Amino acid sequence: MCTDVQNKEVAIDMSLQRRGMRKPQGMTIVTWVLLAVLACLTIYPTITLFLGAFHDGSPFSPNPKWSLQSFATAYGSSSSLQTIGDSIILALVTAIVGTSVGFLFAWVSARTAVPLRQILTPVMVITVALPSLFNAMSWSVLGNENAGLVNQAWRALSGATTPLIDIYSWPGLLLVSLIKPVAVGYLLLLGPARGLSRTLEEASVLAGTGRIRTMFRVTAPALAPTILAVGILNLIVGLEAFDVPALIAIPARIPLLSTAIYKSINDQVVPDYPSASAYAIGICFVVLLLVWVRWRLVATRSYATVTGKAREQRPWHLGGWSWIFTVAIVLFTVLALLLPLAQLILGSFEPVFGSLKNLTGGNYTTVLTSTDAIGAISRSVFIGIGGGFLAMVFTLGINYIVRHAARRFSARLLDAATWLPAALPGIVLGLALSWAYLAVPFLRPLYGSPTMLILALMVAGFPIAARASEGGLVQIHGELEEASRTSGANRIGTIGRIVLPLIAPSFMAGWLLTALYVAGRLDVPILLSTQSNQLAIVTVYELYSNGRAGEAAAVFCLLLVGFVIMTAVLAAIALVARLIVGRAAAHAQELPPADPATRDLPTLIRSETRG
Amino acid sequence: MVDVQLTQLSKHYGDNAGVYDVDLVVPDGSFVTLLGPSGCGKTTTLRSIAGLEEPDGGSIRIGDRTVVDVAKRVFVQPERRKVGMVFQSYALWPHMTVAQNIAYPLKRRGASRSEVDAEVGLILDLVNLSTQRDRSVAALSGGQQQRVALARAMVGHPVLTLFDEPLSNLDVKLRVRMRNEIRALHDRVGMTSVYVTHDQEEALALSDLVVVMNQGRIQQVGSPQDIYERPANAFVADFVGYENRLPSGKVAGVGKGEIFVRAAAMSLDELPGMVKVASGTVLDGTYLGTAYEYRVKTADGILTGRVPARGADGAIYATGDTVSVYVDPARAVVLPADAFPGAQAIEASDPTAADAVEIEEPATPRVSSTERATKPATKGK
Numbered sequence: 001m002c003t004d005v006q007n008k009e010v011a012i013d014m015s016l017q018r019r020g021m022r023k024p025q026g027m028t029i030v031t032w033v034l035l036a037v038l039a040c041l042t043i044y045p046t047i048t049l050f051l052g053a054f055h056d057g058s059p060f061s062p063n064p065k066w067s068l069q070s071f072a073t074a075y076g077s078s079s080s081l082q083t084i085g086d087s088i089i090l091a092l093v094t095a096i097v098g099t100s101v102g103f104l105f106a107w108v109s110a111r112t113a114v115p116l117r118q119i120l121t122p123v124m125v126i127t128v129a130l131p132s133l134f135n136a137m138s139w140s141v142l143g144n145e146n147a148g149l150v151n152q153a154w155r156a157l158s159g160a161t162t163p164l165i166d167i168y169s170w171p172g173l174l175l176v177s178l179i180k181p182v183a184v185g186y187l188l189l190l191g192p193a194r195g196l197s198r199t200l201e202e203a204s205v206l207a208g209t210g211r212i213r214t215m216f217r218v219t220a221p222a223l224a225p226t227i228l229a230v231g232i233l234n235l236i237v238g239l240e241a242f243d244v245p246a247l248i249a250i251p252a253r254i255p256l257l258s259t260a261i262y263k264s265i266n267d268q269v270v271p272d273y274p275s276a277s278a279y280a281i282g283i284c285f286v287v288l289l290l291v292w293v294r295w296r297l298v299a300t301r302s303y304a305t306v307t308g309k310a311r312e313q314r315p316w317h318l319g320g321w322s323w324i325f326t327v328a329i330v331l332f333t334v335l336a337l338l339l340p341l342a343q344l345i346l347g348s349f350e351p352v353f354g355s356l357k358n359l360t361g362g363n364y365t366t367v368l369t370s371t372d373a374i375g376a377i378s379r380s381v382f383i384g385i386g387g388g389f390l391a392m393v394f395t396l397g398i399n400y401i402v403r404h405a406a407r408r409f410s411a412r413l414l415d416a417a418t419w420l421p422a423a424l425p426g427i428v429l430g431l432a433l434s435w436a437y438l439a440v441p442f443l444r445p446l447y448g449s450p451t452m453l454i455l456a457l458m459v460a461g462f463p464i465a466a467r468a469s470e471g472g473l474v475q476i477h478g479e480l481e482e483a484s485r486t487s488g489a490n491r492i493g494t495i496g497r498i499v500l501p502l503i504a505p506s507f508m509a510g511w512l513l514t515a516l517y518v519a520g521r522l523d524v525p526i527l528l529s530t531q532s533n534q535l536a537i538v539t540v541y542e543l544y545s546n547g548r549a550g551e552a553a554a555v556f557c558l559l560l561v562g563f564v565i566m567t568a569v570l571a572a573i574a575l576v577a578r579l580i581v582g583r584a585a586a587h588a589q590e591l592p593p594a595d596p597a598t599r600d601l602p603t604l605i606r607s608e609t610r611g
Numbered sequence: 612m613v614d615v616q617l618t619q620l621s622k623h624y625g626d627n628a629g630v631y632d633v634d635l636v637v638p639d640g641s642f643v644t645l646l647g648p649s650g651c652g653k654t655t656t657l658r659s660i661a662g663l664e665e666p667d668g669g670s671i672r673i674g675d676r677t678v679v680d681v682a683k684r685v686f687v688q689p690e691r692r693k694v695g696m697v698f699q700s701y702a703l704w705p706h707m708t709v710a711q712n713i714a715y716p717l718k719r720r721g722a723s724r725s726e727v728d729a730e731v732g733l734i735l736d737l738v739n740l741s742t743q744r745d746r747s748v749a750a751l752s753g754g755q756q757q758r759v760a761l762a763r764a765m766v767g768h769p770v771l772t773l774f775d776e777p778l779s780n781l782d783v784k785l786r787v788r789m790r791n792e793i794r795a796l797h798d799r800v801g802m803t804s805v806y807v808t809h810d811q812e813e814a815l816a817l818s819d820l821v822v823v824m825n826q827g828r829i830q831q832v833g834s835p836q837d838i839y840e841r842p843a844n845a846f847v848a849d850f851v852g853y854e855n856r857l858p859s860g861k862v863a864g865v866g867k868g869e870i871f872v873r874a875a876a877m878s879l880d881e882l883p884g885m886v887k888v889a890s891g892t893v894l895d896g897t898y899l900g901t902a903y904e905y906r907v908k909t910a911d912g913i914l915t916g917r918v919p920a921r922g923a924d925g926a927i928y929a930t931g932d933t934v935s936v937y938v939d940p941a942r943a944v945v946l947p948a949d950a951f952p953g954a955q956a957i958e959a960s961d962p963t964a965a966d967a968v969e970i971e972e973p974a975t976p977r978v979s980s981t982e983r984a985t986k987p988a989t990k991g992k
Binding site: 477480482486487488489490493497502 | 663688691692694695699700702703715716719773
């Protein structure tokens with residue numbers, strides 16, 4: 001045949017190889033470039049944070065004096081011990097109770113015929129998608145000793161003079177802090193609960209154990225490693241939580257680490273950066289430890305009992321227990337979603353906080369005329385969409401490399417780097433980034449700019465975006481790519497023609513999830529955004545802390561409208577993409593279902609919302 | 612059509628599952644099968660030829676083009692090797708139609724629109740899928756998907772077609788039909804094919820040349836008849852179904868060395884030309900339709916022999932009966948005792964070794980094993 005051409009090709013191949021352009025090296029170069037970018041975005045701020053804790057003074061000071069004074073201030077007193085203790089109690093209780101309740105709901109939804117179980121997934125998805133500030137703010141109004149709706153209703157119904165609940169207390173703090181962990185636990189455990197083979201439970205029932213006891217004796221232990229991994233995740237989230245503590249723990253005078261960091265910077269005449277850093281390092285250390293434990297746990301993969309086949313399983317009827325669970329479902333929906341939403345909407349029309357008389361649109365007029373609410377909301381939507389997109393693209397690239405160069409050290413490092421932001425509480429991440437940008441002269445102008453906010457929120461979105469894109473890639477059988485290579489397409493062509501069209505639906509779902517998550521975070525931008533570039537969530541927080549609760553509620557309601565617009569925009573993009581890549585998106589859903597144990601959140605949501 | 616030559620090909624993994632010093636020539640236009648148990652290195656070898664694995668030793672030449680030479684740092688990317696490959700999962704792209712799947716390799720290699728249309732039409736006729744042209748591949752049956760995968764691998768006349776256990780996802784009946792279709796296509800198109808399977812029947816039926824592999828090394832290369840009738844060592848003998856193993860000298864008239872005999876060449880009745888090799892007691896019997904197969908405990912271990920079935924009358928021997936065992940010397944294979952590269956492997960997987968323990972409990976006659984069609988070994992007259 002055409003031997004000349006072939007010889008030429010060999011010659012080209014060989015000359016390329018002599019210049020070190022062989023396939024694995026090409027991949028390695030991309031890997032190291034990505035690592036370097038990640039290092040600038042996550043590792044460098046972390047290092048400046050650590051250095052900052054040993055500084056004496058602000059990051060601006062040209063001649064820093066090194067000292068351990070900050071650690072002495074932060075950890076040296078009995079009150080700081082109480083801070084640490086309270087943080088640990090809050091995190092432990094919310095993680096244990098939240099994960100257990102989440103698992104119970106997941107079990108009810110996946111394996112029983114309890115009435116109303118169908119509403120669980122939509123309720124949980126919305127609960128996760130709403131900013132934590134939503135629950136914090138609504139509940140601090142709802143549960144207000146005197147004016148809260150709950151207490152007003154209680155007094156009217158029972159004739160009692162004492163309030164039913166005071167939200168500014170330990171029970172109040174725990175109640176509100178539990179909402180998110182329950183929803184997160186539910187969504188992460190639903191897949192595994194579905195995948196578990198029914199035969200395990202049937203064997204137990206045949207052996208004479210009741211269905212509820214079987215759940216405790218067989219189902220839960222069989223899923224123990226997964227439940228524990230989710231529990232540790234909730235523990236990390238609990239330690240890092242800022243939004244709920246800021247609104248409830250501070251008025252309740254319960255000292256917590258995350259609020260201590262914020263206070264050292266915001267409530268001092270001169271911001272006490274070193275102390276804030278010292279607190280931050282404490283949290284980082286514990287969280288890194290937990291991330292490591294969770295890693296080990298997940299790496300051992302004790303999912304032997306979870307089969308890959310998600311067969312249709314007949315749901316169990318639980319008899320009298322059904323009603324107890326139905327009541328629990330209704331109670332959760334009311335407490336986590338309906339009551340707070342009602343309060344928020346009502347509150348936005350109340351001229352006087354807590355009074356249901358003379359509802360007006362006055363708050364809306366005020367925020368629309370006298371504040372930059374619309375600007376803040378559009379910035380939030382823009383930054384959510386932009387930061388979410390960048391986070392998805394970035395983590396998709398990382399996961400592609402991790403998948404194709406699994407045995408290389410640099411790839412592992414890359415994977416680990418996407419977890420790093422998860423180890424940094426949002427408030428710490430914000431602090432670390434302020435250090436990083438303020439310390440470098442030519443980066444200083446970026447401080448507070450939309451560019452910096454997008455970069456910061458992109459980094460904050462990494463952990464969730466990485467899991468979403470990972471789940472999408474896992475579903476593409478490796479042979480689909482290999483078939484393209486042996487058909488004459490190179491790696492880039494294969495990515496463009498095979499991988500991207502097939503991953504498009506997962507990508508869109510992950511993008512939406514990350515965008516909502518990122519735009520709803522208060523902890524990251526609170527230290528980063530300036531008056532001129534404020535994000536809506538920060539506006540809400542500041543209005544609320546200045547006692548303008550009605551206006552805060554109005555901005556929040558407008559922000560929720562912004563979230564709906566954001567969802568619509570992404571849905572429109574998905575539609576256009578589907579038209580462009582043709583049948584891709586439609587048919588990707590016909591891919592063989594992935595192992596339910598590893599099924600990712602976006603896929604779960606897609607499949608749930610479809611049927 | 613080209614020949615393919617592997618020289619000292621090696622690919623090491625941490626867990627011994629690699630390939631070690633494989634030397635192999637695939638003649639121009641031939642159908643060569645790599646046969647062996649899972650983890651024997653056959654798939655790694657095939658993927659190295661395709662360019663999907665990068666070997667860490669040796670070289671591969673396809674035609675007159677060196678695609679891998681580790682010593683000279685040559686590695687040609689898979690997309691530039693002009694090979695077609697059929698994957699175990701078919702690997703059809705679900706976002707494309709049948710025609711789009713098949714056109715893909717042509718387009719990537721720069722064919723014009725009219726060429727693509729013509730070629731796709733031709734190959735669709737060849738695999739009998741012309742009517743399915745614009746359907747989604749997800750809507751096809753397993754056999755049809757298999758044909759699309761075949762068509763995609765063969766379109767544009769690759770110099771070499773590779774098959775990675777393509778039939779393992781099909782049911783038995785369809786598997787036999789597709790097997791015949793694959794071989795017919797190979798002959799009609801006139802291509803060089805390398806095929807990986809763990810199914811010896813498939814290998815024997817398809818191939819010009821069978822390469823038996825174990826633990827990353829080639830055990831034997833030969834025609835299907837060679838492999839079946841003249842296994843080169845104990846591993847191959849065991850793998851292609853020589854159930855019985857007798858010590859040297861047990862069968863008169865054959866050479867020196869360990870003796871391997873199929874159950875079909877061993878009888879409990881004295882048939883013409885057979886010689887007696889042992890006596891013992893019947894452990895259990897299995898009805899195979901045309902014959903009964905009995906396992907007999909003898910001084911040389913457990914031997915398996917057959918007796919032709921006599922109508923619907925039931926089994927001939929019962930558990931515990933004393934019987935003699937006869938062998939057809941012409942069908943016995945003798946292997947020199949020290950020439951067993953795979954000797955340890957057979958020790959571990961030797962069924963007689965495991966059974967030797969079991970007969971310590973004579974109270975439970977082993978009459979049933981669910982995989983086999985079994986029947987109690989009762990004496991029927």
